[in-house]
Amino acid sequence: MVGRGIPASALALLLVAGPSVAFAPAAGAVSPANPARCAPPRGGAQVGESWGQRRLAFTGVWPLTRGDGVTVAVIDSGVDTRHPQVRVARSIDLTGTGPQDCVGHGTAVAGIIAGDDMREIPFAGVAPKVRLISIKQTNSETGDVGLLAKAIIRAADLRADVVNVSIQANDAPDLKSAVDYALSMDVVIVAAAGNIKKEDGTPAPAYPAAYPGVLSVGSAGPDGKRTDFSNATTPVSVLAPGTSITSTWPGSGYRQDLEGTSYAAPYVAGVAALVRARHPNLDNVRVRRRIEITADGATGTGTGAGMVNPLLAVSEILPSEVVAIAPRQPDPLPPGVVRKAAPPDLQAISLATTLTVVAIALAALVTAVSLVVPLGRKRGWRPGRAKTAGE
Known part of the structure; x- marks a missing residue:
């Protein structure tokens, strides 16, 4: 399924194609002295509701919340801010190439998370009212792990509530330190579990998805089962739709043939934003736990708790959580306020x-x-x- 030969999808998937690819030095790497021509593959004007949108039915959560008041950082290839369905509050470029999306991947990820609900357009993002921050850490299908680490730290310093990382890399001290820092700042980190191909040889865990505390997302097909390309070596928290996905694309266009765990992760990032908006007292650990506990359930390696369930994640009453978030008992009255009874x-x-x-x-x-x-x-x-x- 990975090697379908669709140029736009193939280029985007290289962002999570595997540890040996995602952060390998690229020939003709972009630099101020060697500027790249920004020409992402063209999208189409047609758009429909993908099976993933129907399957998750996240619009049923909107009467409760649309993600208002929550900030989501998208660490990717940039976002096309001119797209009518993508509203970006702030764009940050760590590559020195400008904030525009020259790949398409970041724009698609942002659309799945927060595509605006527009009349007569069947596509919409999971949490259309969140505040989006785009942090560009690559200008091509490959990138630098050091910039990825800096991007995660930057997102935490900007007080992002949720960070989506649809990128995979090898384990690296800087990356681990950045993840730990963000988790200590109460950030929910959602990361793609990574894609594998037959020519990759023995699969290896993808990072940052494999780090403890990260909400790792695998890819599922319309049957609810893990897709063949979803990396089962990476510890997986939940699954989300990851094949034949529809989303926004640079040039005010759309793609309806996207696939990969990189497109499954933003569905879960959107759900995490809905949970944080509805339950602002929950820390990142309990947000992750709530999403895992309320998933649909699954068996087999690489499936985690099964398909993410937006409605249950937002509305389910968890007994242990009711105790955990109960209002604090009032302090005892100070001495002398109530007089003691006189002796007989x-x-x-x-x-x-x-x-x-x-x-x-x-x-x-x-x-x-x-x-x-x-x-x-x-x-x-x-x-x-x-x-x-x-x-």
């Missing part, structure tokens, strides 16, 4: 008891007198006698 007055209690007994005795005496006096007067105060026989 034993003398008063004793006096009250005595008076009660005396009162009861007096009442009994009065009652007795009221009964005896009338009887005594009636007999003239003569003592009574017993009756004799015959009386």
Whole structure:
């Protein structure tokens, strides 16, 4: 499936074609003294709703959130800011070649994450209301791992909530340090698990997807199963649509034949943005955990928790999370606010008891007198006698 011979797709897929390719030195590398001609493959004017958009049904989440208030950084080949469906808040170029997208890959990734919902256009991104930052770290199908590390750090310093890295590289100390730094800044890092081809030989894990704490994304087909080209050696968190994908393309165009884990990752980045918008109290660990727990489930190597489920990821009530994010209990009242009860007055209690007994005795005496006096007067105060026989 990787080698279908589609020029635009092939060029874009080299960004995640494998560790031996993604960051190898490129012949005729771009530099200020050797500027590149910016001519990305042409897209088409036709656009439709891809199976991936129908399968994930993320528009059903929009009544709850569209990603408002969340910043997503796209580390890629740049983004065509002139595309009517892609709104970029800030473009940063680390290559010295300008922020424009000369490959097409970055524009497609940005469209999947945040393509604007426009009337009469069936395509839309997962989280169309997020704030997009484009960080360009390559001007071709290959790039430099050092620039990738710098791009991740830059995204964290810009307070990105989610970072999409649809690029794979070898393990490198600078890259690992950059990932650790971003995770410590509470960034959700979403990365492509990488693509493999038969000629690649023995597959190796792709980075940064293979680093602990990164939300690694594999590719699935319409049947929900992992596609053959999705790298199963990389630890995978979830799957997302990664073949026959539709998205935006430079020149205000579209592609409807994109494939690769690099196009699966932005679906999950969009879902992560929706979760962060709906549950702002969740840190990056719990956002990743929520997306994994609510996935559709799968079996087999390289499938992780299965196909990502946007609606459940946003709306599911997780018992452990309810406890974790419950409102903080109020602080105890300061000393002295509530007075202590006074100790019992034993003398008063004793006096009250005595008076009660005396009162009861007096009442009994009065009652007795009221009964005896009338009887005594009636007999003239003569003592009574017993009756004799015959009386």
